[in-house]
Amino acid sequence: MTTSEAVPRQVAPSETAAPETLLRARNLVKEFTVSGNGLLGRSGRFRAVDDVSLEVRKGETLALVGESGSGKSTTARLIARLIDTTSGTIEFDGREVHALTGKGLHSFRSEVQMVFQDPYSSLNPKHTVERIVTAPLAYQRRPIPGGARAFTRALLDRVGLDPDHATRFPAQFSGGQAQRIGIARALAVSPKLIIADEAVSALDVSVQAQVINLLRRLQDEEGFSYLFIAHDLAVVRQIATRVAVMNGGRIVETGDRDSVFGAPQDDYTKKLLAAVPRIRPEWDAARRRNEQARREREGTEL
Numbered sequence: 657m658t659t660s661e662a663v664p665r666q667v668a669p670s671e672t673a674a675p676e677t678l679l680r681a682r683n684l685v686k687e688f689t690v691s692g693n694g695l696l697g698r699s700g701r702f703r704a705v706d707d708v709s710l711e712v713r714k715g716e717t718l719a720l721v722g723e724s725g726s727g728k729s730t731t732a733r734l735i736a737r738l739i740d741t742t743s744g745t746i747e748f749d750g751r752e753v754h755a756l757t758g759k760g761l762h763s764f765r766s767e768v769q770m771v772f773q774d775p776y777s778s779l780n781p782k783h784t785v786e787r788i789v790t791a792p793l794a795y796q797r798r799p800i801p802g803g804a805r806a807f808t809r810a811l812l813d814r815v816g817l818d819p820d821h822a823t824r825f826p827a828q829f830s831g832g833q834a835q836r837i838g839i840a841r842a843l844a845v846s847p848k849l850i851i852a853d854e855a856v857s858a859l860d861v862s863v864q865a866q867v868i869n870l871l872r873r874l875q876d877e878e879g880f881s882y883l884f885i886a887h888d889l890a891v892v893r894q895i896a897t898r899v900a901v902m903n904g905g906r907i908v909e910t911g912d913r914d915s916v917f918g919a920p921q922d923d924y925t926k927k928l929l930a931a932v933p934r935i936r937p938e939w940d941a942a943r944r945r946n947e948q949a950r951r952e953r954e955g956t957e958l
């Protein structure tokens with residue numbers, strides 16, 4: 657018997673282990689103070705995110721679904737540290753995100769990128785595409801590999817846009833093309849997680865399918881993870897690895913895509929799956945009102 661026969665075969669961790677966790681949020685709570693004119697017409701604390709725990713694994717797409725106002729965007733904004741938690745913890749690639757400050761927070765910001773619903777309001781209309789897509793590197797004070805023009809051309813090519821359009825402005829692009837610019841900007845710093853907050857919701861169905869294909873291809877190439885927020889379950893079905901369902905600030909069900917769609921356990925999930933075609937227009941209207949209110953409250957460009 658040779659030595660190699662005597663020793664049991666070593667199984668590489670990647671052959672057996674479940675995918676590693678990239679992000680783990682535990683018991684997240686976010687309360688907002690609302691004025692007398694605000695929600696419910698009275699002052700007080702409003703709990704938009706209520707004890708949310710979730711995990712995003714390396715290389716996967718976790719879809720966060722739920723109707724308008726269920727707390728999806730607030731959860732995303734907590735995870736990206738755009739707003740602070742009321743309580744709870746967020747661990748990202750071995751670091752406690754909620755505790756990051758200074759350089760640590762600065763570097764975290766390049767590892768998590770966001771793509772928003774409305775490409776036109778999330779891209780500065782006065783900046784060229786080149787300035788927009790290199791902005792995350794400028795923010796990080798990182799050199800631009802190969803120079804800004806060559807770097808931009810290569811990125812545009814990767815997202816299916818004409819490299820010669822680096823000097824154009826956002827208004828010169830269609831909605832789908834503008835969203836590709838937002839995706840190129842996110843890619844510029846090679847993030848580990850991209851949070852896509854209703855990133856294809858504003859697009860026509862055929863354009864939506866193209867952008868979803870692009871998102872999937874880029875993930876295959878780069879291996880990053882998505883936290884994919886969407887109210888449209890048909891879209892979620894095309895892209896999700898796992899699904900978390902939110903209702904009233906809480907996660908009511910989490911599971912693999914096929915089990916959540918095929919055999920939902922929670923009553924709310926069942927209703928959500930059954931009701932989609934009927935209530936989608938109402939959701940769209942509610943979502944627009946919600947987004948508008950958030951912008952007015954925060955005076956942001958999001």
Ligand SMILES: Nc1ncnc2c1ncn2[C@@H]1O[C@H](COP(=O)(O)OP(=O)(O)OP(=O)(O)O)[C@@H](O)[C@H]1O
Nearest residue numbers: 688704723724725726727728729730942943946953
């Ligand atoms: N800054 C804020 N101040 C007060 N209330 C807020 C604030 N941001 C969000 N909310 C409220 O928190 C709740 C959850 O909002 P959120 O935007 O997270 O929901 P959502 O599921 O993402 O919905 P949508 O799809 O419409 O964006 C809503 O009732 C919203 O009005």
